[in-house]
Amino acid sequence: MRCGDFKETYIQDEEIFQSLFVKFWLCLLFLFLLAFPFMANAYLLYMANMIGFAIIGAVGLNLLTGFTGQISLGHAAFLGVGAYTSAILVTRLGFSFWLSIPCAGLVAALAGLIIGIPSLRVKGLYLCIATLAAQFIFEFIFTRWESMTKGITGIHIPPPTIFGFAFKTEKDFYWITLFFVVLAVGYARNLIRSRTGRAFIAIRDRDLSAEIIGINLFRYKLSAFAISSFYAGVAGALWMTFLKVVTPDHFPFILSIQYLAMIIVGGLGSVLGSIFGAIFITMTPELLNYLSEIVKAIAPGHEEIFVPMKEVIFGVLIVFFLIFEPRGLAEIWNRIKVFFRLWPFSY
Amino acid sequence: MDILIQVVITGLATGGLYGLIALGFVLIYKATSVLNLAMGEFMTLGAFVCFTILTQIKAPFYLALLLTLAAAILLGIVVERLVLRPLIGEPIISVIMVTIGLGVILKGLIYMIWTPTFRNFPEIFPPEPLDLSFAVVPSGLWWGFVFAIIGTTAFLLIFKFSRTGVAMRAVASDQQAALSMGISVRWVFAIAWCFGAMAAVIGGIVIGNISGISVYMGDIGLKVLAVIILGGLDSIGGAILAGFIIGILENLTGLYIDPLVGGGAKDVAPFFILVFILMIRPYGLFGKQLIERV
Numbered sequence: 001m002r003c004g005d006f007k008e009t010y011i012q013d014e015e016i017f018q019s020l021f022v023k024f025w026l027c028l029l030f031l032f033l034l035a036f037p038f039m040a041n042a043y044l045l046y047m048a049n050m051i052g053f054a055i056i057g058a059v060g061l062n063l064l065t066g067f068t069g070q071i072s073l074g075h076a077a078f079l080g081v082g083a084y085t086s087a088i089l090v091t092r093l094g095f096s097f098w099l100s101i102p103c104a105g106l107v108a109a110l111a112g113l114i115i116g117i118p119s120l121r122v123k124g125l126y127l128c129i130a131t132l133a134a135q136f137i138f139e140f141i142f143t144r145w146e147s148m149t150k151g152i153t154g155i156h157i158p159p160p161t162i163f164g165f166a167f168k169t170e171k172d173f174y175w176i177t178l179f180f181v182v183l184a185v186g187y188a189r190n191l192i193r194s195r196t197g198r199a200f201i202a203i204r205d206r207d208l209s210a211e212i213i214g215i216n217l218f219r220y221k222l223s224a225f226a227i228s229s230f231y232a233g234v235a236g237a238l239w240m241t242f243l244k245v246v247t248p249d250h251f252p253f254i255l256s257i258q259y260l261a262m263i264i265v266g267g268l269g270s271v272l273g274s275i276f277g278a279i280f281i282t283m284t285p286e287l288l289n290y291l292s293e294i295v296k297a298i299a300p301g302h303e304e305i306f307v308p309m310k311e312v313i314f315g316v317l318i319v320f321f322l323i324f325e326p327r328g329l330a331e332i333w334n335r336i337k338v339f340f341r342l343w344p345f346s347y
Numbered sequence: 348m349d350i351l352i353q354v355v356i357t358g359l360a361t362g363g364l365y366g367l368i369a370l371g372f373v374l375i376y377k378a379t380s381v382l383n384l385a386m387g388e389f390m391t392l393g394a395f396v397c398f399t400i401l402t403q404i405k406a407p408f409y410l411a412l413l414l415t416l417a418a419a420i421l422l423g424i425v426v427e428r429l430v431l432r433p434l435i436g437e438p439i440i441s442v443i444m445v446t447i448g449l450g451v452i453l454k455g456l457i458y459m460i461w462t463p464t465f466r467n468f469p470e471i472f473p474p475e476p477l478d479l480s481f482a483v484v485p486s487g488l489w490w491g492f493v494f495a496i497i498g499t500t501a502f503l504l505i506f507k508f509s510r511t512g513v514a515m516r517a518v519a520s521d522q523q524a525a526l527s528m529g530i531s532v533r534w535v536f537a538i539a540w541c542f543g544a545m546a547a548v549i550g551g552i553v554i555g556n557i558s559g560i561s562v563y564m565g566d567i568g569l570k571v572l573a574v575i576i577l578g579g580l581d582s583i584g585g586a587i588l589a590g591f592i593i594g595i596l597e598n599l600t601g602l603y604i605d606p607l608v609g610g611g612a613k614d615v616a617p618f619f620i621l622v623f624i625l626m627i628r629p630y631g632l633f634g635k636q637l638i639e640r641v
Contacts, residue, residue: 071440073447118622122629124439125382125580129572130625133618136569140615144608253569257447264444305459312455318448322441323433 014193033178037171045170047286052177053239054278056184058262059271060231063188065260066268067197068224069204070119074131075232075259077115077138080251082108082233083240087155088148090241097160101180101237108233109226111138116225120218123207135253142248154247157240173242180238184231188271191227200224204269254311261318267328276329284317285310353482354598360488362594363495364550368567369574369586370502371546377519377581378539381431381442385450386547387568392453393419393548394468394555394564395461401469408471412552419548423541431540432533450565458562465561472556491553498549499587502542506583511538519581570597573617577624579634589632593617 007013017023037045061075082104089095089103118130142149149155159168160176167173191197199220202210211217240246258281266277292306321328368386375383383389396418400411430449434442472490476483484492506512517525518535526532547568554564574593578585601613624631 065440069438069440071443118625118629122625125443126576126625126629128440128443129382129576130622132569132572133621133625136615136618137622140611144611146609254451257451260444260447268440308455308458310455311451312459315448315450315452315455319430319445319452322437322445322448323430326437326441 016189016193037174042170045174047282049170049173049177049242050239051279051282052174052181053235053242054259054262054282055181055275056238057232057235057259058266058274058278059184059188060228060235061259062263062266062268062271062274063191063200063231064224064228066263066270066274067192067204068200068221069207070116070221070224071124071128072115072131072225072228073128073253073256073260074115074133074135074138075228076251076253076255077135078108078112078229078232079236079239079255080138080142080248081111081229082236083246083250084142084149084155085233086237087157087240087246090157091155097241098162101234104237105230105233108236109230112225112229112232113222115229116222119221119225132253135256139248139251139253142251149248152247152249154245156245159244160241177238177242180234184234185271185275188231192271196220196223201269257318258314261314263328265317265321265328267330268326270328270330272333273328273330276333280329281314281317284313288313349482350602354602355595356479356482356484357488358595358598359591360484360492360594361598362591363492363499364553364590365571365574365594366587366590367495367498367546367553368550368571369578369590370499370583371543371550372571372575373578373581373583373586374502374506374515374546375539375543376575377583378515379431379536381446382580383540383543384443384446384569385426385453386543386571387565388450388453388457389419389422389544389547390551390554390568391457391560391562391565392422392551393544394551394560395457397548397552398466398468398555398560399461401471415548415552416545419544420541423544424537426544427537427540432536450568454562454565461562463562465559467559468556485557487553487557491557494549494553498546502546503583505542511535515539570614570617573621573624575631576621576629577631579631581635582631582633585631585633593620596620 012018017026036048040048057075057079061072064070064072085107086097086100086104089100090097095103115131115134119127122130143151145151159166161167165172167176192200199210199215202213202215203217203220203224207217236251240250243250262277262281263274264277265280266275267273288306288310295306325331368390371389372383372386375381393415397411397415400406400414401408404411406414426449430445431442434445472486474486476485477489504512506515514525514530514535515538517528517530518532522532525535551560551564554567558564570593574589575586577593578587578589597613597616600616604612604616
């Protein structure tokens with residue numbers, strides 16, 4: 001019996017769906033995702049949508065931080081740029097939702113390019129501070145450019161329609177989310193095995209060596225910023241269309257930290273990891289809400305402790321994973337797979 | 348004209364505080380090459396601890412200050428030992444993220460212990476404002492400035508003349524050499540974190556005294572990033588000078604730009620300055636020009 005996973009050509013090594021086994025389970029997963037809205041209630045569908053937006057955003061950030069090694073503390077700002085672009089295009093200029101999504105991505109990508117420019121001169125610590133500054137500057141713009149963003153009152157966004165059918169409920173919107181998530185994950189998975197993706201990884205591992213072997217740092221670093229922000233823009237636009245109103249409060253600094261937490265907990269430099277992380281970080285507060293309900297029933301008056309608990313747990317997760325499991329949930333998943341691959345005769 | 352002088356004076360006083368907090372950043376960065384993004388939360392924690400000692404135990408201010416400084420030393424040691432030491436040698440993104448995570452944890456804990464209510468600090472300084480004949484400095488700012496200057500000078504003297512300070516400078520310039528001269532690098536790291544935490548705590552108490560304390564006062568810690576970038580990440584003198592510059596610029600923005608955009612520009616001004624400096628002179632005014640260009 002063939003034991004283990006052998007690859008004999010580079011083409012095999014590069015395949016996205018590496019074995020029959022993987023293809024089978026992916027098909028099953030896809031069938032489950034298609035059947036999901038018919039089984040789930042509104043709350044579960046709401047959560048599924050939120051996870052979907054988080055996946056798109058986290059995959060984008062992972063392309064930048066995990067694969068290219070450029071840390072960004074301003075991801076929430078790009079979500080905001082995308083959300084506002086889409087909202088303004090739909091409400092002011094009468095764009096259809098479908099056209100506004102790629103436009104939102106493009107405008108966010110442009111913003112990402114501008115923020116990415118310092119990455120050509122400074123790196124590491126300095127880049128991190130530059131993106132942090134961008135976060136606060138964009139927050140300021142969202143709040144103060146009232147003629148465009150309507151400030152803190154926010155913009156109301158009509159539900160998207162196609163051929164007269166309006167996507168009003170969580171269930172309807174689930175299809176839109178699923179479509180974009182599949183597109184986003186599929187593109188990222190393809191990108192990282194292409195020339196561009198390999199260039200990203202080379203830049204992360206050692207930028208000087210990358211430049212010497214002929215990678216144009218200028219081009220690839222900026223394209224990493226642009227692609228990552230494009231993802232963020234799309235995620236932000238979808239998210240805000242789903243919530244039907246966009247206000248500056250949706251894009252605080254803590255959201256950027258949450259996205260970083262997702263990719264750190266999930267696994268830096270792993271598309272699968274971003275998905276795990278997005279699910280994990282989105283579900284954690286819900287779990288805490290659930291716990292607080294229980295506490296409320298048993299000992300009323302003590303449930304307020306769960307409000308800040310959310311932040312503490314984010315922090316603890318970040319610190320814990322960085323110290324004890326730097327490669328994240330994806331690595332744990334790998335270990336489990338490896339364990340069962342040869343099980344029960346692992347020696 | 349009067350208002351301009353007034354604003355500049357206020358800016359100078361605020362700048363002194365920024366300089367003190369920036370000093371905390373620089374002390375840690377110089378010795379350990381870690382940028383501690385949880386500095387703001389260190390500040391908040393210090394302010395709350397001092398507040399609790401003052402109001403619950405009703406201790407006199409100097410005792411409360413000493414106890415808070417002791418708490419800061421404890422905080423510094425615990426953080427260095429538990430969180431930062433396992434990450435020595437890890438990529439920079441891990442180290443930055445761990446301090447952010449730490450900040451988030453501290454913020455949540457402060458929220459849990461003290462609730463998010465905004466509180467006024469008990470009066471610890473004599474309330475009379477300082478009258479300079481051409482401008483008036485409110486008591487909180489004036490005393491805060493005095494504290495900042497005392498704190499800064501003390502740290503500078505320790506850094507320059509004491510044995511510990513010399514060891515810290517040795518570690519900052521070359522860890523291997525320092526090790527071979529018998530300096531315990533671990534000990535120096537711990538000391539650096541203690542000093543950083545102490546600077547933050549003093550800053551927190553003074554700022555709490557000026558504008559009240561709440562969970563969110565730690566956001567000032569992020570504004571101070573502009574100060575340390577302008578001054579140069581590893582320059583103590585630069586941090587102090589840049590503190591004054593940013594303090595004045597921020598208050599001038601408050602005076603001239605805020606009416607144009609409807610407020611809020613004052614708080615975001617340091618970040619605009621930050622981006623500008625990073626574009627033209629990333630190593631700041633006095634920083635080592637050793638930035639790896641790419």
